[in-house]
Amino acid sequence: MTRIFARRATLRRSVGLLSDFRYEQSDPDRFYGALAGDSLELIEDLYAGMTGQSLDGRTVLDVGGGPGYFADAFRRAGARYVPVEPDPTEMHAAGLPSHGGIRGSGMALPLRDDSVDICFSSNVAEHVPEPWTMADEMLRVTKPGGMMVLSYTLWWGPFGGHETGPWHVLGGEYAARRYARKQGREPKNRFGVSLFDVGASDGLRWARSTADGELLAAFPRYHPRWAWWMVRLPWLREALVSNLVVVLKKR
Incomplete structure (x- = not known):
């Protein structure tokens, strides 16, 4: 089912995204704009690969939708885009319209069972204390035959500590204290509060063991196709x- 997206997974795409990712805090419009476009292409391609259909008319739930950068991209594709975000400050951080947004926790989604065609989350699981509770919730609200996509940053990878990296490999608390000492302010992503140690094996174990979904694919989101073997x-x-991206079909 990854065949369509795999054609996009080139070295040129990887280099371009890495270049934009440097601007997460200094120029969030650039960072989130690039991520929104890439997220749309990811979901469009995976859904087409699974169903042979487009996003037109489909309800897409974005768990941890943040300040709304993804909304325009998905709505232009004809999807009914619904973001869920627990922090009202984060929802309005960019001054973008939040029409249709829902305030709520990913670990207790305020939606009924089997209510959306596609449920996805981009770079959120590492920011919640119970990521697999969130994953269970994402499957719960997805319709049978629908698609769930969870994409999250791995702790031991180069970006696991976010702005405190690469020192996070010596310990999250150490990295946070070092950042505060060097920058004169606390990091946005505080280890143990809003940033947690989540690994690839954790996500794969959950995806293979859940009774509610069938694991269709697992691959590195930002790597070129020829490097996807690393997941094995x-x-x-x-x-x-x-x-890591894990893709499941709701049973």
């Missing part, structure tokens, strides 16, 4: 995969 190597993937 238990120790290597924790450091080199960087961001």
Whole structure:
């Protein structure tokens, strides 16, 4: 089912995204704009690969939708885009319209069972204390035959500590204290509060064991297609995969 997206997964795409990712805090419009476009292409391609259909008329739930950068991209594709975000400050951080947004926790989604065609989350699981409770919730609200996509940053990868990296490999608390000492302010992503140690093996174990979904694919989100083999190597993937995507079909 990854065949369509795999054609996009080139070295040129990887380099372009890495270039934009440097601007997460200094120029969030650039960072989130690039991520929104890439997220749309990811979901469009995976859904087409699974169903042979487009996003037109489909309800897409974005768990951890943040300040709304993804909304325009998905709505232009004809999808009914619904973001869920627990922090009202985050929802309005960019000054973008939040029409249709829902305030709520990913670990207790305020939606009924089997209510959306596609449920996805981009770079959120590492920011919640119970990521697999969130994953269970994402499957719960997805319709039978629908698609769930969870994409998250791995702790031992180069971006696991976010702005405190690469020092996070010596310990999350150490990295946070070092950042505060060097920058004169607390990091946005505080280890143990809004940033947690989540690995590739954790996500793969959950995806293979859940009774509610069928694991269709698992691959590194930002790597070129020729590097996807890294996911198959238990120790290597924790450091080199960087961001893992798991794709499930709701049973």
